[in-house]
Amino acid sequence: MAVTVAPEQIERIIWNQHHDPFEILGPHLVQQDGKAHWAVRAYIPTAQAAWVILPDSRQEIPMETDHHPNFFECLIETEELANYQLKYKEGEHERVIYDPYAFKSRRITDFDIHLFSEGNHHRIYEKLGAHFTTLDGVEGVYFAVWAPNARNASVLGDFNYWDGRKHQMRRTGNGIWELFIPQLQVGEHYKYEIKNHDGHIYEKSDPYGFQQEVRPKTASIVTDLDSYTWNDQDWMEQRRHTDPLTQPVSVYELHLGSWLHASSTEPALGADGAPLPPVQVADLKPGARFLTYRELAAKLIPYIKELGFTHVELLPVAEHPFDGSWGYQVTGYYAATSRYGTPEDLMYFIDQCHQNGIGVIVDWVPGHFPKDGHGLAFFDGTHLYEHADPRKGEHKEWGTLVFNYNRNEVRNFLVANAVFWFDKYHIDGFRVDAVASMLYLDYLREDGEWVANDYGGHEHIEAADFLRQTNHVLFSYFPGILSIAEESTSWPMVSWPTYVGGLGFNLKWNMGWMHDMLDYFHMDPWFRQFHQNNVTFSIWYAFTENFMLALSHDEVVHGKSNMLGKMPGDEWQKFANLRCLFSYMFFHPGKKTLFMSMEFGQWSEWNVWGDLE
Numbered sequence: 338m339a340v341t342v343a344p345e346q347i348e349r350i351i352w353n354q355h356h357d358p359f360e361i362l363g364p365h366l367v368q369q370d371g372k373a374h375w376a377v378r379a380y381i382p383t384a385q386a387a388w389v390i391l392p393d394s395r396q397e398i399p400m401e402t403d404h405h406p407n408f409f410e411c412l413i414e415t416e417e418l419a420n421y422q423l424k425y426k427e428g429e430h431e432r433v434i435y436d437p438y439a440f441k442s443r444r445i446t447d448f449d450i451h452l453f454s455e456g457n458h459h460r461i462y463e464k465l466g467a468h469f470t471t472l473d474g475v476e477g478v479y480f481a482v483w484a485p486n487a488r489n490a491s492v493l494g495d496f497n498y499w500d501g502r503k504h505q506m507r508r509t510g511n512g513i514w515e516l517f518i519p520q521l522q523v524g525e526h527y528k529y530e531i532k533n534h535d536g537h538i539y540e541k542s543d544p545y546g547f548q549q550e551v552r553p554k555t556a557s558i559v560t561d562l563d564s565y566t567w568n569d570q571d572w573m574e575q576r577r578h579t580d581p582l583t584q585p586v587s588v589y590e591l592h593l594g595s596w597l598h599a600s601s602t603e604p605a606l607g608a609d610g611a612p613l614p615p616v617q618v619a620d621l622k623p624g625a626r627f628l629t630y631r632e633l634a635a636k637l638i639p640y641i642k643e644l645g646f647t648h649v650e651l652l653p654v655a656e657h658p659f660d661g662s663w664g665y666q667v668t669g670y671y672a673a674t675s676r677y678g679t680p681e682d683l684m685y686f687i688d689q690c691h692q693n694g695i696g697v698i699v700d701w702v703p704g705h706f707p708k709d710g711h712g713l714a715f716f717d718g719t720h721l722y723e724h725a726d727p728r729k730g731e732h733k734e735w736g737t738l739v740f741n742y743n744r745n746e747v748r749n750f751l752v753a754n755a756v757f758w759f760d761k762y763h764i765d766g767f768r769v770d771a772v773a774s775m776l777y778l779d780y781l782r783e784d785g786e787w788v789a790n791d792y793g794g795h796e797h798i799e800a801a802d803f804l805r806q807t808n809h810v811l812f813s814y815f816p817g818i819l820s821i822a823e824e825s826t827s828w829p830m831v832s833w834p835t836y837v838g839g840l841g842f843n844l845k846w847n848m849g850w851m852h853d854m855l856d857y858f859h860m861d862p863w864f865r866q867f868h869q870n871n872v873t874f875s876i877w878y879a880f881t882e883n884f885m886l887a888l889s890h891d892e893v894v895h896g897k898s899n900m901l902g903k904m905p906g907d908e909w910q911k912f913a914n915l916r917c918l919f920s921y922m923f924f925h926p927g928k929k930t931l932f933m934s935m936e937f938g939q940w941s942e943w944n945v946w947g948d949l950e
Contacts, residue, residue, distance in 0.1 A: 341365070341367045341369070341376045341378075341410065341412075342361055342376075342378065342410075344404055346360075346361050347361065347404050347405060347408050349361075350362065350380050350408070350505070351380065351405055351407075351408065351502075353489050353491065353501060353502055353505055353532065354488065354489060355489070355505065356488075356489070356507075356508040357507045357508060358380075358438060358505045358506075358507060359438055359441055359507050361378060362378050362379060362380060362436075362438035363377070363378065363379075363436055363437075363438030363439045363441070364376070364377050364418050364421075364436075364438075364439055365377075365378070367412075369412055372414060373414075373416075374412040374413060374414050375412070375413045375414075375415060375418045376410060376411075376412055377389050377400070377410065377411055377412075377413060377418070377421070377436070378408070378409065378410045379400065379408075379409045379410075379423055379425075379436060379438075380407060380408050380409075380502070381407055381409065381423075381425050381427075381503070382407050382500060382502045382503060383407075383427050383428075383498075383500070383503075384407060384409070384425035384426060384427055385406075385425075385426050385427070385428075386399075386400075386425065386426045387399075387400040387409040387423060387424065387425040387426070388400060388423070388424045388425070389411055389413065389421055389422075389423060389424075390421060390422040390423070390424055390433065391413075391415075391418075391421055392419065392420045392421055392422075397424060398411050398413060399411065409425075419439070419473065420435070420439075420473060420474065420475065421435075421436065421439065422434060422435055422436070423435070423436050434519070434520060435475055435477075435519035435520060436519075437504060437516060437517060437518050437519060440472050440473060440475070440477075440517045440519065442472060442473070443509065443515065444464065444468075444470070444472075444479050444481070444515070444517070445464050445465075445481060445509060445513060445515060447510065449461070449464050450509065450510040450511050450513065453483075453511060453513075453745075453746060453749055454510075454511050454745060454746065455745055455749075456745030456746065456748045456749040456752070456806075457749065458749055458753065459752060459753055459756050459810055459814070460753060460756060460757075460760070461545075461749055461750075461753045462545050462671055462753055462754070462757050464481060465481045465482065465483060465513070465544075465545040466480075466481065466482075466543055466544075466545030466546055466547065466671065467479070467480050467525075467527065467543060467545075467546060467547075467557065467559045467560075469521075469522070469523050469559060469561055470517075472517050472519075475519045475520070476519070476520065476522075477517055477518050477519035477520055477521050478517070478518055478521040478522075478525065478559050479515070479516075479517045480492050480506070480515065480516050480517075480518065480527070480529075480543075481513055481514065481515040482506075482513070482514050482515075482529050482541075482543065482544070482545075483511070483512055483513050483514075483544075483746060484512060484514055484529070484531050484716060484717035484721070485511065485512020485717065485721070486512070486533065486534075486717045486718060486719040486721065487512075487514070487531045487532060487533060487717040487718065488532050488533060488534045488536075489505065489506075489531075489532040490505075490506045490508075490514035490529055490530065490531055490532070491503075491504055491505050491506055491529070491530040491532075492504040492506065492516055492518060492527055492528075492529060492530075493527060493528045493529065493530050493540065494521075494525055494526055494527035494528070494556075495525065495526050496518070496521060496525060496527075499528075501530035501532075501538070504516055504518055511746070512717075514529075521559065522559070523559050523560060523561050524558065524559060524560075525558070525559040526550065526556040526557070526558055527543070527556060527557055527558075527559065528540050528541060528542055528543070528555075528556055528557060528711070529541045529542075529543065531716065531717050531718065532718075533717065533718025533719070534718070535718070537718060539710070539715070539716070539717075539718065540711065541711055541712075541716060542555050542556065542557050542668060542669060542711045542712065543557040544670070544671070544713060544716070544722075544750065545671050546558070546560075546669060546671060546672050547560040547562055547671055547672055547680060548560040548672050548673070548675065548679070548680055549656045549668075549669045549672045549675060550675065551614070551675045551676060552657075552658045552659075552660075552676070553658065555658070555668075555709075555711040557669075557672070560679075560680055562680055562761050564681065565680075565681045565684045565685070565688075567684070567688055567763065568688055568692060569687075569688050569691035569692060569763060572691035572692070572694075573691070573763065576765065576816075576817040576818070577816050577817050578816075578817065579817045580817070581766075581817060581818070581819050581843070582843060582844075582883060584647075585647055586647055586648060586819070586844075586885070586928035586929065587645065587646050587647050587648070587923075587928070587929045587931075588646065588647070588648045588649070588650045588698060588885075588928070588929065588930040588931070589641055589644065589646040589648070589649050589650070589931060589933065589936075590649075590650040590652070590887075590889055590890060590930055590931065590932045590933065591637075591649060591650070591651065591652070591932070591933040592651075592652040592663060592664075592890065592933070592943075592945065593627070593628070593630075593633060593651060593652070593654065593676075593677055594627050594660065594676060594677070594945065595943070595944065595945050595946070595947060595948050595949075596628070596633070596637065596933055596948060596949060597628055597633075597636060597637075597948050597949060598621065598622070598625040598626060598627065598628065598947075598948040599625070599626055599627070599628050599632065600624055600625065600626070601624050601625060601626040602624070603626075605626065605627075605629045605632070605678075606629065606631060606632065607629060607631060607678050607679060607682055613629055613678055613679075621946055621947075622946075622947060625948070627676055627677055628677065629677050629678040629682060630677045630678040630682035630683045630685060630686040631678065631682050631685055631686065633677070633686055634685060634686045634689040634690070637649070638689055638690060638693050638695065641695055642693060642694075642695070644936060646695070646931075647694075647695065647696060648695060648696040648697065648698050648765065648766070648819075649690065649695060649696075649697055649698065650698040650699070650700065650766075650768055650930060651697065651698070651699050651700065652664050652665075652700050652890065653665055653667060653699070653700045653701070653702055653770075654673055654674055654683065654699060655667045655669055655670050655671075655672065655673065655674065655701075655702070656668055656669030656672040656673070656674045656675065657669075657674065657707075658707070658709055658712075659707075660676075660945065660946070661945060661946075662707075663890070663945055664700065664702075665700075665702050665770060666702075666705075666706070666707040666709075666737060667702050667706055667707075668706070668707060668709050668711065668712035668713070669712075670750070670751075670754045671754060671757055673762070683762065684762060684763070687762055687763055687764065688763070691763065696765035696766065696819075697763075697764050697765050697766075698764070698765060698766035698767065698768055698819060698821070699758060699762075699764050699766070699767060699768070700767075700768050700770055701754075701755065701758070701767045701768070701769050701770065702770045702771070703740065703751045703754075703755075703769065703775070703803075703807075704739070704740070704769075704770060704771045704772070704774050704775045705732050705735060705737040705738060705739050705740070705771070705774070706722070706723075706737060706738055706740070707736075707737050707738070708736070708737065708738060713738075714738055720741070721747075722738075722740060722741065722747050722750070723738040723739060723740065723741055724739060724741045726788065728782075728786055728787050728788045729741075729778065729787070729788055732774065732781065733781075733782075733786075734781040742797075742799040742800050742802070742803040743799045748803050748806070751803065751807070752803075752806055752807050752810055755767065755807050755810070755811055756810060756811065756814060759811065759814070759815045759818065760814075765818055765819060766818050766819030766820065766821060767811075767818075767819070767820050767821065768821040768823060769804075769820070769821065769822050769823060769842070770823055771823060772804070772822045772823055772824040772831070773823075773824050773825045773826045773828070775797060775800040775803075775804070776796065776797055776800055776801060776804075776824070776826070776828055777795055777796065777797060777826070778790065778795045778796070778797050779795045801840065804840045804841065804842075805835045805839075805840055805841050807841075808820050808835060808840065808841025808842060809835045809841055812841070812843075819843060819844060820841070820842045820843055820844070821842060821843075821844040821845070821846065821885060822840065822842040822844070822845045822846065823846050823848075824845055824846065824848075825846075825848040828840075830882075831845045831882055832844055832845045832882045832883040832884075833882075842883075843883055844883050844884070844885045844928060845882045845883065845884055845885065846884075846885050846887045846889075846930075847875065847879075847882075847884040847885065847886050847887070847927060849874075849875065849878075850875040850884070850886055850925070850927075851886070851887060851888065851892070853871040853872075853874060853875060854871065854872075854918060854921070854922070855892065855903060856868075856871060857871035857872060858903065858904060858905075858914055858915075858917075858918050859903050859904070859905065860905065861905045861906075862905070872921070875925070876926075879925075879926045879927065880926070883928075884926070884927040884928070885927055885928040885929065885930055886922055886925060886927045886928070886929050886930070887929075887930035888900070888922070888930070888931055888932060888935060889930060889932050890932045890943060892932070893932060893934070893935070893942050893943045894942055894943050896942075897942070898942060899934070899938075899939055899940060899941055899942050899943075900915055900918075900935050900938065900939075901915060901938050901939070901940055902940070902942075904918075911938075912938055915938055919931075933949060934949050934950075
């Protein structure tokens, strides 16, 4: 049988160089000997023989290999051809699959692409990424990834032996690549193989993936986030009708991995008491392991309630490869870290907090991201998520990259990510990290290392616009939430609404108060009489913003000493001074945040590899 497609097109499939494999593979209506036939084509690199199995009769029609030993084709004389299967021989095994290239319908619409191109698709995470779904009556997983400058994209996974030739994706509008792979289930491990125009291949985790493997592994995992049954309806309804600025807000900030450890001999339990694989960390003390999200719910919530805090603030829980980054170098913005369990386990933790009257704030890091090869850096062989100019696209001090806020799709990635955490995980607030580094083009840069804006200034106009857009969208969808800025400069109107020109946060950390008070209390009491301005100055500006007074994790690391170590005097005097500081703090105007270990006066600095003493 003569092949019904040009040999050069077949070669493009074989060498994984075709932007739309659906044009070649799958079923195609052709004329042969004056009659209409269905030409079914399949490229199966590891197969020695293949057949088409018709859906009703189960008849097996052999496929031929006239051009290439792994490129199969057959002609079927029938009016309709749907839901057929491919049977192929692979060594000593025979496998039967549905043909991915028979499912030609697109899940992403032109309107989705239009909104995404504008930067206004606030729930793009429902379209991009990996989604378990049903197409034409067949279950499977739909994959979609944005890689506009890629020559080709493929899906890799255990299901195809991580062979990028087997599941080549189709390019749609705006550089989105998509493919539905039938018969895949929740729990599959996968990555994207991205080939640039020079032929270099990059294996990337899914930027929109909902779960990743436990580090140091980096594959994404197909996950269904809608399977958890929430029981916090009363909390969520009350939040919608509550202005948090009129309510007491006292926040307990903590790092989940170093609040408390469990014995490594105790099994880590997940949903329904099912054991989770233990997470081994070399730098933990011998015999210790992390608590899981569910174990933290059982131990942390009673402690928080006893102390009277209204909220917990979690250092970043998005996936990150390095424990020592505390979570601030994120590679999986849509994936809850697997260190402590599954996404469903984190939902359980938040659900239990709500049922016990405790709000949950999460640290969010939209200002920079790491250079790890499986992450966002150089994603499609170009500077896609980051600026190409290192004077705008790199934090040399931190060794990280800066998002290109001027690119609509990148801005959409981040705005939708903010919506995602409130939508899917029911969180109650964000504490946005390092806002000052976003707002100033010369942040931690010497002369000649930064580029001025269009007006010759050092303000990062696009970043400010991004923050305004994010806050506007969040408060439109989720009234009653908290959006807190860690902003250490005098940028005006950080916590003012966007409609009067503010950045749209409803709280800002008062870094000036924190520095003044720690300097004051560090002095011997005899010298304080000459520095009373440290105590009184903050009242002069206390109502220019909606301030939160924060004694955070940043004040008890990197040789800064613990809170007791900052106090003068002997042991009794240190505790007395610390009690005095906390008393002044809690009577001062503004909301409050206290980092774990401060509440009982830990003697040592915070150690991310240890737990509280």
